[in-house]
Amino acid sequence: MGRQPCCDKVGLKKGPWTTEEDNKLINFILKNGQCCWRAVPKLAGLLRCGKSCRLRWTNYLRPDLKRGLLSDHEEKMVIDLHAQLGNRWSKIASYLPGRTDNEIKNHWNTHIKKKLKKMGIDPVTHRPLCSATIDDDNKETAKQRESSVPETMDERCREVVVETPLMDQSTITDAFEEDNKNMETSPTPLDPPQVNNGFFSSPDEILATSLSSSSSSPSNSHGGFVSSVDNNNNNNNNVGSLLEDLDFLPGFDWHHDYINDVGLWVEDDDYFKELCFVDMFSH
DNA sequence: AATGCATCCAACCGCAAGCTG
DNA sequence: ACAGCTTGCGGTTGGATGCAT
Numbered sequence: 001m002g003r004q005p006c007c008d009k010v011g012l013k014k015g016p017w018t019t020e021e022d023n024k025l026i027n028f029i030l031k032n033g034q035c036c037w038r039a040v041p042k043l044a045g046l047l048r049c050g051k052s053c054r055l056r057w058t059n060y061l062r063p064d065l066k067r068g069l070l071s072d073h074e075e076k077m078v079i080d081l082h083a084q085l086g087n088r089w090s091k092i093a094s095y096l097p098g099r100t101d102n103e104i105k106n107h108w109n110t111h112i113k114k115k116l117k118k119m120g121i122d123p124v125t126h127r128p129l130c131s132a133t134i135d136d137d138n139k140e141t142a143k144q145r146e147s148s149v150p151e152t153m154d155e156r157c158r159e160v161v162v163e164t165p166l167m168d169q170s171t172i173t174d175a176f177e178e179d180n181k182n183m184e185t186s187p188t189p190l191d192p193p194q195v196n197n198g199f200f201s202s203p204d205e206i207l208a209t210s211l212s213s214s215s216s217s218p219s220n221s222h223g224g225f226v227s228s229v230d231n232n233n234n235n236n237n238n239v240g241s242l243l244e245d246l247d248f249l250p251g252f253d254w255h256h257d258y259i260n261d262v263g264l265w266v267e268d269d270d271y272f273k274e275l276c277f278v279d280m281f282s283h
Numbered sequence: 284a285a286t287g288c289a290t291c292c293a294a295c296c297g298c299a300a301g302c303t304g
Numbered sequence: 305a306c307a308g309c310t311t312g313c314g315g316t317t318g319g320a321t322g323c324a325t
Contacts, residue, residue: 015294015295016319016320036310038309038311050310050311051295052294054311054312060293060294090313090314102292102294102314105314109292110290111291288322289322289323289324290323292319292321293317293318294316295315295316296314296315296317297313297315297316299311300312301309301310302308302311303309304306304307304309
């Protein structure tokens with residue numbers, strides 16, 4: 001027995017939504033909440049399938065959605081997250097409040113991908129492009145590598161030991177800032193965190209030193225500062241931005257691991273080694 | 284003004300995961 | 305364990321728009 005289609009296609013409308021349809025859907029969901037998308041079109045008086053209604057609501061009508069282009073900061077987050085998660089757009093979107101997976105996916109395909117290529121970075125692997133760029137013949141290989149993105153930090157760490165290091169994130173940041181000079185600038189979405197003498201004032205914040213350095217000096221080749229911020233505090237992303245701006249540790253680069261919600265100063269290729277260290281500490 | 288091309292993004296499609304009986 | 309159903313995800317498409325010629 002074959003699979004039933006998601007909806008009875010006969011007599012159902014497809015294509016762009018009209019204002020009238022939007023209003024019907026908004027009114028219905030605001031009144032009844034989100035439940036049983038299959039039943040929504042019938043109850044809301046729409047000639048659409050439930051899937052189409054769900055998509056319209058989640059990608060366009062939801063009141064908590066941000067509109068407009070992604071900010072520089074959001075773009076950087078997307079790049080960092082993509083480096084760690086691959087094409088898991090919904091997962092990436094979950095770290096960007098008010099943004100949808102579709103929006104991020106579109107932005108990636110139309111803007112970021114192009115920028116990275118222009119900067120000589122492979123948008124699939126986030127590593128410097130070789131002389132041969134990824135053409136159609138190599139797409140399959142790239143796909144396979146992407147599908148094998150390790151789940152845990154430990155796995156990622158193990159992999160990195162034998163692989164080419166990732167592109168220096170500060171290079172990406174600089175290039176993006178340069179590139180974005182010509183674009184419309186948007187204000188930083190969040191207020192910067194309070195910092196006293198280079199240390200965070202909130203009790204939720206910690207500063208830790210590297211495992212590899214029995215001394216706490218960040219000048220150790222594997223040394224780094226780690227900052228963790230309360231999940232409920234939206235300032236976490238700004239901590240990274242702020243420290244980036246501060247030129248806090250000359251010779252070190254600021255990285256943010258959005259998945260584990262930690263930021264850290266690292267030296268060149270030590271990015272994932274440091275992430276691994278953070279992961280070890282958190283378990 | 285007309286045409287062709289490139290770009291963008293909302294919406295669609297097919298598949299897989301998750302849930303329930 | 306299995307089948308059927310719903311929901312969610314990621315890849316892809318095609319219409320709208322902008323720009324160059």
